[in-house]
Amino acid sequence: MTPAPLRDRNPKCHARKETVMRNLLCLFLLLAAVVHAQPPRGKVILISLDGFPASALDDPKLPVPTLRRLMRDGVHAPLTTVNPTVTWPNHTSMVTGVPASEHGLLANGTILRTGAWPPVKVDPYIDKVRMVRARTVYDAAHEAGLTTAHVDWVAIENAPTITWAFREWASADGPLEQEMIAKGAITPADLDGFSRANILFRDQIWTRAGEYLIRNHQPDLLLFHLLTLDSAHHTYGPNTMAGRTAMAFVDACVEKLLNAVHAAGIAGRTTFLIVSDHGFKAYTRQIRANVALREAGLGDKAYVLPEGGTAFVYISDDALIPRVRDVLIGVEGVDRVIGAAGFSALGLPLPETDPQFGQLLLSAKDGYAFSGATEGPVIAAMPQTGGSHGYLASDPDMNAIFIASGYRVQARGKLDPVSNLDIAPTLARLLGVKLPSATGKALAID
Numbered sequence: 493m494t495p496a497p498l499r500d501r502n503p504k505c506h507a508r509k510e511t512v513m514r515n516l517l518c519l520f521l522l523l524a525a526v527v528h529a530q531p532p533r534g535k536v537i538l539i540s541l542d543g544f545p546a547s548a549l550d551d552p553k554l555p556v557p558t559l560r561r562l563m564r565d566g567v568h569a570p571l572t573t574v575n576p577t578v579t580w581p582n583h584t585s586m587v588t589g590v591p592a593s594e595h596g597l598l599a600n601g602t603i604l605r606t607g608a609w610p611p612v613k614v615d616p617y618i619d620k621v622r623m624v625r626a627r628t629v630y631d632a633a634h635e636a637g638l639t640t641a642h643v644d645w646v647a648i649e650n651a652p653t654i655t656w657a658f659r660e661w662a663s664a665d666g667p668l669e670q671e672m673i674a675k676g677a678i679t680p681a682d683l684d685g686f687s688r689a690n691i692l693f694r695d696q697i698w699t700r701a702g703e704y705l706i707r708n709h710q711p712d713l714l715l716f717h718l719l720t721l722d723s724a725h726h727t728y729g730p731n732t733m734a735g736r737t738a739m740a741f742v743d744a745c746v747e748k749l750l751n752a753v754h755a756a757g758i759a760g761r762t763t764f765l766i767v768s769d770h771g772f773k774a775y776t777r778q779i780r781a782n783v784a785l786r787e788a789g790l791g792d793k794a795y796v797l798p799e800g801g802t803a804f805v806y807i808s809d810d811a812l813i814p815r816v817r818d819v820l821i822g823v824e825g826v827d828r829v830i831g832a833a834g835f836s837a838l839g840l841p842l843p844e845t846d847p848q849f850g851q852l853l854l855s856a857k858d859g860y861a862f863s864g865a866t867e868g869p870v871i872a873a874m875p876q877t878g879g880s881h882g883y884l885a886s887d888p889d890m891n892a893i894f895i896a897s898g899y900r901v902q903a904r905g906k907l908d909p910v911s912n913l914d915i916a917p918t919l920a921r922l923l924g925v926k927l928p929s930a931t932g933k934a935l936a937i938d
Contacts, residue, residue, distance in 0.1 A: 531938075533924045534761040534899040537706075537714045537749065538586070538915070540645075541742045542579060543722030543881065545730060545771035546570035546891035554736065556743040558750065559895060562764060566897030567937050569907035570888075571915075573770050575838045576799045577881050577890045579722070580616075580646045582769040582912060587645075587715070588626040589916035589930025591839035596625035596846070597647055599799065603848035610795045611806050612848075620651040629916045630654060630713055632925040638712035641705050644698045645715040656709055658701035661687040668701070677704045691723045692741070699745040706752040713923060716749065718742050725879040730772040735879075763899045763922050767915060768892035770881040773801065778863040778872040779825045779856060781805075786866065788819045796854070798862035800882025805852035813851055820852070824871050825860035829853075838884070855884050900938040910935055 548554055549568070562568075574585045574592055576599070584597040592598055601616030602623050624647050630640045634653035641656040642648055649659070656668050663669065664683045672678045682697055695718045702716050724738035746766065753759050781796040781803060794816045797804045807816050813831070821829045830853040832842055843849045856862060861880040863872070883890055894910055900922065913932030920927040921934040 531900055532761070533712075534763055534922065535710065535712050535714075535758055536763045536765065536919055536922050537716065537753070538765045538767065538919065539746060539749065540583060540586075540715075540717045541721055541739075541746075541766065541768050541893070542717060542719050543725045543770065543772055544739065544742075544768035544893050545889065546768075546893050547771065547889070548730075548735075548739065549893060555740040558743045558747040559766065562746075562766060562895050562897035565903050566764075566895060566901040567904050567907055568893070568895045570909040571767060571892040571894040572909050572911050573885045573890050573892055574912060575840055575885045576802055577770040577883060577885050578799055579769050582892075583646045583717070584624060584626075584628075586767060586769075586912050586915040587628045587630060587919075588624070589629075589913050589927060589932040590626045591913065591931070593836070593839050593841040593846070594626050594931075596623065596848070598804075598840070598846075598848050599797070600646070603797070603804075605847055609792060610797075611808070612795070612797055612850075614797075616646075617649060620648050623647050623649070627927065627929045628653070629919045629923070629925070629927055630715065632920060632927050633713045633923050636923070636925045638923060638925070639709070640713045640715075641709065641711035642715040642717075643701045643705070644694075644717040644719070646717065648715075655711060656705055658698065658705075662697070662701075668705075672701065672704055675704075675708070677701075691720050695720045695742070695745060699748050702749050703752040706749065706758075707756050710756055710758055713919070718745055725772045727878065729774040729877040729879040731774070735772075759898070761899050763901060764895075764897050765915065765918070766893065766895040766897075767912070769912075770892055771888075771890045772879045772881055773858065773861075773883055773887070773889045774877050775856075775859050775861040775880055776874050776877055777825060777860050778865070778874065779803075779823060779860050780863050780865045780868060780870050780872060781820060781823060781826075781854065782864065782866045783868065784819060784823045784870045785816070787870070788815075790816060790819065791866075796862065796864070797850070798864045798882075800861050800880035801856045801887075802882050802884065803854040803856075803862040804850040805854060806850040807852070810851065817852060820854060825857050826854055827857040828855045830855065896935070896937045902938055904937075 580600045581592045581597040584595045588595045599614045601614040631653045639655045643658045664680045721738040724734045728734035794807045917930045917934040
């Protein structure tokens with residue numbers, strides 16, 4: 493005789509088991525929905541075209557077909573910059589998401605006190621761990637187990653969180669350079685005296701390095717930087733044939749990277765962010781503020797470090813600040829002399845908290861730029877129009893470019909201006925890593 497099935501002798505216990513099972517099922521379904529909602533992590537390539545003004549893209553005849561295609565397929569916007577509007581501070585803001593007062597880059601290198609005269613010098617060769625005071629997105633990516641690479645990025649010397657590096661001053665003894673030589677991607681002759689070679693050649697080699705990294709290593713994050721356009725704008729000024737030719741050249745370099753991504757079979761999961769670090773202004777007259785100080789009898793007591801459209805003033809005795817201010821505000825071409833009370837609003841540090849910075853900040857009028865010269869006239873007419881940056885970030889001529897295209901980017905055309913403090917959080921979001929120290933916000937590009 494078959495026994496009757498056993499019944500749960502405790503109905504309340506049975507009910508609790510059913511409730512637990514239902515809750516577990518709901519939790520499983522919720523987690524599955526969350527996982528499904530999160531797109532798979534892709535690869536990200538950040539390309540910086542140094543010195544590309546936002547206003548240049550307003551010209552429909554500008555010969556940049558690759559950038560136009562990326563703009564059409566994604567989003568683009570003017571990119572506002574941080575003070576000082578020079579290369580290393582703005583590149584560092586784009587990978588940290590914080591202003592110069594926090595990440596510590598105020599020039600194209602670390603500003604060191606010399607204990608002599610002049611009282612400061614700029615050293616670009618200091619290791620990243622000593623130079624950059626804020627957490628970077630490539631630090632976060634590396635700590636999350638992702639691979640990272642850079643080609644000619646800045647403030648990144650000997651960074652322990654970079655997997656592969658092709659430096660600005662590349663040489664045949666670098667690990668990646670040696671690997672490329674062994675594979676026939678470059679030759680030792682290409683790197684002989686590399687840092688002294690013309691900038692067009694160096695951009696070509698850096699592009700070759702970018703292609704090699706994409707094809708052979710496929711880093712999760714690649715930081716890539718080209719310099720030809722910046723050099724052309726400095727020499728000939730913006731809105732010139734030389735500048736437009738340089739734009740066409742860097743556009744062709746970007747196309748090579750895109751082609752390498754397609755050849756590597758990773759186009760369907762690669763996001764491109766194309767940026768620049770600052771815009772440009774034309775100038776025809778140089779301000780030699782150190783000559784003005786010498787003529788006023790202050791040449792051994794105050795020193796001006798030029799940054800193009802702005803300059804830092806270092807004064808040996810704070811009691812001399814009013815006198816130095818009076819001398820400099822009377823110099824032709826000087827627009828403003830800003831004291832410490834105005835630094836924080838500009839995203840700049842106080843000299844007592846950061847010895848890199850001086851007691852005063854100078855800004856130039858349109859058509860003028862600061863020079864570090866200590867001889868000759870106070871105001872020098874240029875033999876031809878030149879170009880400079882470094883002007884206050886509030887000047888729309890300092891706006892840079894921002895283009896996003898590829899994986900996870902919707903084609904939504906032109907956006908309102910965005911801040912370069914938002915680049916690092918956007919990179920972090922695309923890579924699925926955390927960067928809570930950033931003051932910028934991830935851009936809604938998908």
